[in-house]
Amino acid sequence: MSAASTSRSQAERADLARARILDAAIAQFSENGLAGARTEQIAEAAGVNKALLYYYFRSKELLYTAALEAVVEAVKASSLAVLDAHVPAGERFLSIVLNHFDRMYSNRPFQNLMQQEMIRLHRGESNAMGPIAEKLMRPLWARVQAVVEEGIAAGEIIPVEWTQLIYAGLGANVFYFLSAPMARWSQGYDPLSPPALESRRKIAMEFLGQALFIDRAHGARVAARVLAATPMPLTIKPPQAVAPRPANRKLVSVPLNPLK
Amino acid sequence: MSAASTSRSQAERADLARARILDAAIAQFSENGLAGARTEQIAEAAGVNKALLYYYFRSKELLYTAALEAVVEAVKASSLAVLDAHVPAGERFLSIVLNHFDRMYSNRPFQNLMQQEMIRLHRGESNAMGPIAEKLMRPLWARVQAVVEEGIAAGEIIPVEWTQLIYAGLGANVFYFLSAPMARWSQGYDPLSPPALESRRKIAMEFLGQALFIDRAHGARVAARVLAATPMPLTIKPPQAVAPRPANRKLVSVPLNPLK
DNA sequence: CATATTTAACTAACCAGTTAGTAAACTATC
DNA sequence: GATAGTTTACTAACTGGTTAGTTAAATATG
Numbered sequence: 208m209s210a211a212s213t214s215r216s217q218a219e220r221a222d223l224a225r226a227r228i229l230d231a232a233i234a235q236f237s238e239n240g241l242a243g244a245r246t247e248q249i250a251e252a253a254g255v256n257k258a259l260l261y262y263y264f265r266s267k268e269l270l271y272t273a274a275l276e277a278v279v280e281a282v283k284a285s286s287l288a289v290l291d292a293h294v295p296a297g298e299r300f301l302s303i304v305l306n307h308f309d310r311m312y313s314n315r316p317f318q319n320l321m322q323q324e325m326i327r328l329h330r331g332e333s334n335a336m337g338p339i340a341e342k343l344m345r346p347l348w349a350r351v352q353a354v355v356e357e358g359i360a361a362g363e364i365i366p367v368e369w370t371q372l373i374y375a376g377l378g379a380n381v382f383y384f385l386s387a388p389m390a391r392w393s394q395g396y397d398p399l400s401p402p403a404l405e406s407r408r409k410i411a412m413e414f415l416g417q418a419l420f421i422d423r424a425h426g427a428r429v430a431a432r433v434l435a436a437t438p439m440p441l442t443i444k445p446p447q448a449v450a451p452r453p454a455n456r457k458l459v460s461v462p463l464n465p466l467k
Numbered sequence: 468m469s470a471a472s473t474s475r476s477q478a479e480r481a482d483l484a485r486a487r488i489l490d491a492a493i494a495q496f497s498e499n500g501l502a503g504a505r506t507e508q509i510a511e512a513a514g515v516n517k518a519l520l521y522y523y524f525r526s527k528e529l530l531y532t533a534a535l536e537a538v539v540e541a542v543k544a545s546s547l548a549v550l551d552a553h554v555p556a557g558e559r560f561l562s563i564v565l566n567h568f569d570r571m572y573s574n575r576p577f578q579n580l581m582q583q584e585m586i587r588l589h590r591g592e593s594n595a596m597g598p599i600a601e602k603l604m605r606p607l608w609a610r611v612q613a614v615v616e617e618g619i620a621a622g623e624i625i626p627v628e629w630t631q632l633i634y635a636g637l638g639a640n641v642f643y644f645l646s647a648p649m650a651r652w653s654q655g656y657d658p659l660s661p662p663a664l665e666s667r668r669k670i671a672m673e674f675l676g677q678a679l680f681i682d683r684a685h686g687a688r689v690a691a692r693v694l695a696a697t698p699m700p701l702t703i704k705p706p707q708a709v710a711p712r713p714a715n716r717k718l719v720s721v722p723l724n725p726l727k
Numbered sequence: 728c729a730t731a732t733t734t735a736a737c738t739a740a741c742c743a744g745t746t747a748g749t750a751a752a753c754t755a756t757c
Numbered sequence: 758g759a760t761a762g763t764t765t766a767c768t769a770a771c772t773g774g775t776t777a778g779t780t781a782a783a784t785a786t787g
Contacts, residue, residue, distance in 0.1 A: 217752045221766060238590065242502060246743065256768045261744065319589075326582065328648040330498065340653035365683075371674045374639040379631070381645065382638030388588040393600035414631045418678035423625075480785095481732070506777065516734050518779080527777065 225263050227253040232260075232274040237316035240323045241271045272335045275324070278317045279339050282310065286343070290350045296358030297426070301415055301433040303351060304376040308408050311384045312399060313440045318384065348373070364419050372419065379411060405439055485523050487513040492520075492534040497576035500583045501531045532595045535584070538577045539599050542570065546603070550610045556618030557686070561675055561693040563611060564636040568668050571644045572659060573700045578644065608633070624679050632679065639671060665699055 231252035235244040246267055250257040264270035289306045292299055311318050327333040355372050358364035364372070387398040397403060412430040420426025491512035495504040506527055510517040524530035549566045552559055571578050587593040615632050618624035624632070647658040657663060672690040680686025 217765065220752095224766080240586075245741095257743090258745080258769090259767060262767075267743065322586065325645050325648060326500075326586075328652065329579075336649065336652055340649060344649060345653055365677045367674045367677060368670045371639070371670050374642050374671075375635050375674060375678070378638035378640070378642030379634040380638070381642045382634050385585050385641065388585060389596065389600060389604060392588065392596055393605055410628045410631050411634075414625075414627045414635060417625045417627060418635070478731095484732085505775095517777090518735090519733065521778065522732080 224253070224255055224259065228255060228260055228263060228270070229274060229277055232270050233278060233316050233320075236271055236274050237278075237319040237323075241268070241327065244271075268335075272338075275320055275335050276338050278314075278320055279343050282314065282317050283343055285310070286347055287350070290347075290354065295363065295429075296354050296361060297363045297420060298429050298433055299354050300351070300358060300364070300372070300376070300419075301412060301429060302437065303354070304380065304415060305408060305412060305433055305437050307377050308380045308383075308411060309437070309440055311380055312404060322385075362421060363425075365421055376415060376419075379414075383407060383411075401439075408439065409434060484513070484515055484519065488515060488520055488523060488530075489534060489537055492530050493538060493576050493580075496531055496534050497538075497579040497583075501528070501587070504531075528595075532598075535580055535595050536598050538574075538580055539603050542574065542577050543603050545570070546607055547610070550607075550614065555623065555689075556614050556621060557623045557680060558689050558693060559614050560611070560618060560624070560632070560636070560679070561672060561689060562697065563614070564640065564675060565668060565672060565693055565697050567637050568640045568643075568671060569697070569700055571640055572664060582645075622681060623685075625681055636675060636679075639674075643667060643671075661699075668699065669694060 228249065231249045232244075235249045235252065238244075244267075246260055247257055249270075250260055260267075260270055264273055286306065289302045290299065292302060294302075321339075324333055324336060324339065328336055351373055352369050355364065355369040359366050359369070383398065391397050391399070398407070412434050413427065416426035416428075416430030417423050418426075420429065488509065491509045492504075495509045495512065498504075504527075506520055507517055509530075510520055520527075520530055524533060546566065549562045550559065552562060554562075581599075584593055584596060584599065588596055611633055612629050615624065615629040619626050619629070643658065651657050651659070658667070672694050673687065676686035676688075676690030677683050678686075680689065
């Protein structure tokens, strides 16, 4: 720990420490939640003294917020990319659902943190939702709305209220992963194993192809096309790299000012 | 506290205290989770000293388990009833989904506790899932499987893997309520208000009618029939009454008594 | 009285956050 | 290009508040 980094500048070493803290925080918070995570453990995992968390992030809750934002930021790009593909609306919608499905297992921290945030929000405890809602959800939903309504207007997709398509499409994914631990427990088979996942994403696409498209044969072809175009991510994403803190060295983190 | 109940017998008063504790525990645990709930607060809400919780339930976790079981038991009956209706498979499936939807808001403690248990299970913390899985999930899923496969065999429902129908049907419900706090926050409208709920259950049925049935016109009629047959529950269920503990006065703590 | 029930008071553990200090890196001055 | 002074990065040890669980004594009941 002490032997390694003699050559780096102070600022570089500081950035590194900060990044390690954030990484450790993402892991701990996503596994144990805000209340369940232990600051001591985050510090230990980052190879750093506990007080340093407070030096950089002022409080457990602000560290949590920072972790959340880092993860959301990482997801944003990949989510929006799918929406810009130049293909018919129905196909784009299926791509969105498949992209969402794949993210559920390839980016576990995001998935866990989101789930916990929903509960915290429900309890009125969360004040970290602002960025998520603004940066991720709102633009995403707006774009999906456009896609769905375009598909309906074109006579490709069955005419139902657009949000219900989202609830049914993404909800099936959410429910699959939400109930996975219980299925493993009670059915004794693992819905999160690679073969199970591969089979499920295929089934999900085929289902939507039949269910949502007015011409079911056409829907089946679209589903097949989307599956062919989007191979299953092979590797589980390791704890992702995190954005460096801002260049402005004077405004190091939040000024070490006590109290809210 | 002391003045009131002089007329009741010792056993009656004890049963009452126990029931009040369980009620308070259900409320507290469903609102704050196992870790977040405070034993002191449960005791206070039950009008009882904290030590009494330990007298009757031995530990916080066993009290939690008891609360969970009480709630699950209450749900079981109503869930299974829908499956026994003497109507075609497609209609029965839609009834199941609608029943599930209605329970999400009319039995909030159940909904909250289940959600939390899923997360706890995911973290490997839960040892309370046994009863839920055995008593509720397994029989329920088995019955739904039968219904779905009957509908497919009869050529009424589109031929897809049966679990995907469950994921899509129930998942849409789950996702609707899971994302409700965020929708309220970011769209500024309340998906949990009675008008929104009424509209949503109609939309959900119409969607399934169009999406799942090979003959979409027939599906639309089935959806309308199910909606007509199942009026929206008017009142939110108040914290439910709890049954007295068993006659056997020696087995004070763990074994749990059924409820209504 | 003896037993069952209920309580007030206590404790041991835990944990977020603080403090007061050190060492190294950086900057200014000559 | 050495030296003194300043800022930044970091730590060990502590604090104060909280909470699950215990104990021993009190009160009702039969």
